[in-house]
Amino acid sequence: MRHEHIISAKQLSRSDIEEVLDRAAEMAEDPQAVADRHAGTLLGMLFFEPSTRTKMSFTAAMKRLGGDVVDMGSVESSSVKKGESLADTVRVVEGYADALVMRHPSEGSAKMATEFVDVPLINAGDGAGQHPTQTLLDLYTIRENAGFDDLTVGIMGDLKYGRTVHSLAHALTEFDANQHFVSPESLKLPRSVRYDLHEAGATIKEHTELDVVLPELDVLYVTRIQRERFPDESEYREVAGEYQIDAETMDGAKDDLTVMHPLPRVDEIAYDLDDTTHAKYFQQAHNGVPVRMALLDLMLGGDQ
Amino acid sequence: MSDDDRELRVSKIRNGTVIDHITGGQALNVLAILGINGSSGEEVSVGMNVPSDRMKRKDIVKVEGRELSQNEVDVLSLIAPAATINIVRDYEVVEKHRVETPSEVVGVLSCPNHNCITTAQEPVESRFEVLDEGVRCVYCDTIIRQNIAEHIEVE
Numbered sequence: 001m002r003h004e005h006i007i008s009a010k011q012l013s014r015s016d017i018e019e020v021l022d023r024a025a026e027m028a029e030d031p032q033a034v035a036d037r038h039a040g041t042l043l044g045m046l047f048f049e050p051s052t053r054t055k056m057s058f059t060a061a062m063k064r065l066g067g068d069v070v071d072m073g074s075v076e077s078s079s080v081k082k083g084e085s086l087a088d089t090v091r092v093v094e095g096y097a098d099a100l101v102m103r104h105p106s107e108g109s110a111k112m113a114t115e116f117v118d119v120p121l122i123n124a125g126d127g128a129g130q131h132p133t134q135t136l137l138d139l140y141t142i143r144e145n146a147g148f149d150d151l152t153v154g155i156m157g158d159l160k161y162g163r164t165v166h167s168l169a170h171a172l173t174e175f176d177a178n179q180h181f182v183s184p185e186s187l188k189l190p191r192s193v194r195y196d197l198h199e200a201g202a203t204i205k206e207h208t209e210l211d212v213v214l215p216e217l218d219v220l221y222v223t224r225i226q227r228e229r230f231p232d233e234s235e236y237r238e239v240a241g242e243y244q245i246d247a248e249t250m251d252g253a254k255d256d257l258t259v260m261h262p263l264p265r266v267d268e269i270a271y272d273l274d275d276t277t278h279a280k281y282f283q284q285a286h287n288g289v290p291v292r293m294a295l296l297d298l299m300l301g302g303d304q
Numbered sequence: 305m306s307d308d309d310r311e312l313r314v315s316k317i318r319n320g321t322v323i324d325h326i327t328g329g330q331a332l333n334v335l336a337i338l339g340i341n342g343s344s345g346e347e348v349s350v351g352m353n354v355p356s357d358r359m360k361r362k363d364i365v366k367v368e369g370r371e372l373s374q375n376e377v378d379v380l381s382l383i384a385p386a387a388t389i390n391i392v393r394d395y396e397v398v399e400k401h402r403v404e405t406p407s408e409v410v411g412v413l414s415c416p417n418h419n420c421i422t423t424a425q426e427p428v429e430s431r432f433e434v435l436d437e438g439v440r441c442v443y444c445d446t447i448i449r450q451n452i453a454e455h456i457e458v459e
């Protein structure tokens with residue numbers, strides 16, 4: 001893999017992705033083998049907005065490779081609060097660490113940050129933009145459960161604002177997956193995403209109801225429809241209610257359908273689905289650690 | 305009647321730039337790209353919807369004492385792809401060239417996504433990739449397809 005920084009899943013080719021997933025599988029298989037590989041390495045954590053889960057997952061990954069993290073802490077306690085630019089902050093902090101992980105509320109922030117630093121930087125979410133490690137762990141989970149051959153994926157929920165969805169849909173074009181998009185009319189894929197998928201040669205099949213495509217799916221990826229996307233509570237309840245699934249929904253699905261969700265969920269997947277063999281969302285969350293270990297290892301030159 | 309005769313409708317300039325064959329109706333947007341709103345005192349002549357053999361209707365802008373930067377020409381090409389730029393010195397056209405659509409435009413346009421890092425107080429210029437139809441912010445991926453001129457950065 002020849003990428004200095006990981007900004008977007010769009011920059012990753014199929015072979016890049018497979019390299020990360022293969023290495024992640026090796027690491028999940030035998031974590032002891034890499035327990036000291038990056039002893040002495042420091043990963044700088046720049047979280048300009050809170051995301052405890054992503055931060056914990058990166059911290060666990062770095063520590064399981066023998067390294068450690070240095071954390072900027074919360075924005076409230078940093079120089080950012082005093083009005084320091086992002087460009088200045090990253091130039092200072094790159095001196096403290098061997099690589100950086102950054103999450104920031106503005107789209108394009110990670111790309112801009114890479115223009116000011118020499119150490120490798122991983123985008124852990126830039127506003128409504130990209131979150132490539134989420135995509136990689138999603139792909140890892142898909143490969144583990146359904147494989148990439150002749151794959152049909154349904155993506156359901158908030159397709160307009162859901163960045164994990166955009167990034168995953170784009171990455172799936174690398175694997176020639178059949179993709180179905182299920183959402184209310186008002187939360188369909190945005191123009192820029194359609195453009196990309198179209199450029200990547202994908203046919204976009206859109207539906208407002210799950211029933212029509214459910215029987216074909218190998219993977220159903222569910223995302224949350226947020227209250228704030230709707231003008232009022234009753235409209236939200238009505239719309240969101242149509243995109244909730246439970247154990248009974250699985251009657252209309254393949255026996256080996258894999259159900260995924262980036263978590264946290266609210267009520268879009270009922271708890272009774274957790275006990276079925278379809279539920280893979282907790283496994284998906286756990287996969288974040290080996291996938292981030294693999295990515296860090298590749299970026300820090302672990303193969304040399 | 306040739307285009308040259310038509311140009312007489314607008315007064316000649318001594319030193320400066322004549323932007324000809326502008327898509328009809330886009331002259332004011334061209335002035336916006338150049339950052340000219342009349343308040344800074346430049347001597348400007350504008351012809352709008354002038355009959356033209358090549359384009360039916362075209363606009364012409366003449367600016368005294370001003371030459372265009374590459375960034376300005378790049379954005380100009382997006383709203384007036386057939387424009388020609390004539391550099392005038394001492395009443396003579398000394399250089400004449402057509403605009404070319406670049407692969408990227410830097411500065412000049414501002415990203416319509418208010419959450420884009422290029423709209424924050426950061427030392428970064430806007431940068432748009434030119435698509436077949438429209439332009440796309442290389443930082444946040446936002447696409448502008450229509451009314452590109454409305455996104456010209458106002459200083």
Ligand SMILES: [Zn+2]
Pocket residue numbers: 108415416417420421422441442443444445446
């Ligand atoms: Zn932008």
